[in-house]
Amino acid sequence: MTYGLLLSADSVDFMVHGIFSYSFFGHEVWITTTHVSILMVMLILTVFAIIAGKKFKAATETGEMVPGPFQNAVELLLEFLSNTVTGAMGKGAPKFNNYISTLFLFILLSNISGLLGLRPPTADYGVTFPLALITFAIIHYSEIRFSKPLDLWKDKCSPLPPWLPIWLPINLISDLAVPVSLSLRLFANVLSGTVMMALIYGLLRWIAIGWPAALHVYFDLFSGAIQTYVFCMLTMTYISSARGDAN
């Protein structure tokens, strides 16, 4: 007998499932639903990028002056992304435009892939934590590259004078907390949406017809878009303050 905490725990399902396992240097490694969803998201993005690139190339070669609807939409998207990056990063923007745009599109499509019937890949901590680790690596690379070691030491002892490094461990811990809080925020937001939808569909069953669409708009579209924006915005803010070109 199991003491399932939910009365009908069998019908509520939002966990990551293993699809098949294989042996990787003696370890048992699983291909899970997250891998499948992430591959679907990547496939959609790749096809989108190839089509957009072909369209732009054709437009440049033929000298067509009036863009079609698809090209218009892509241009609108790219303009929005580049304006956001320029607004947040100042003169460091051209270097990070590609990375932030890629991150934005990937996280956005991952978050709203719940609408396509996939389990959102960002509702797996193994997806969001590496994204935050990339941010962490860029932050500290920029910090070391763009500031003198003495200034860095002064900054890490910051509220107290540099010859009294009592505050150093606290500053280091707050540096380490950055990737954890960044990834947990995205993960917990998407997971809470996934769990809510799974509970509604699993527990209400035939009552949940049609009207959960409104909840999908909130949990998948609104929450997903906001969290994507927040993740990219915070990444840009941290990087530009580490590079010292925030103003």
Place this chain on the structure above:
Amino acid sequence: MEFNQAFIYGCSAIGAGLAVIAGIGPGVGQGIAAGHGAAAVGRNPGARGEIMSTMLLGQAVAETTGLYGLLVAMLLMFVKPFKG
């Protein structure tokens, strides 16, 4: 001391309930941010878009602590770390 499974699961459920009390803090904080946002739009309706995006960004960051509570509750409910 030995406890049986039902007791441990019951206590986990109570702990999960207590953990989501963490939602009070972000609720109050987001309400304050929204109130100040509304006041700012009233004072300067031209800057509506700017105020909106700043407010939403701040609210999403403030939401983090509440989500930590939610995460602890989920771990207690579904991962069952104390199943003995």
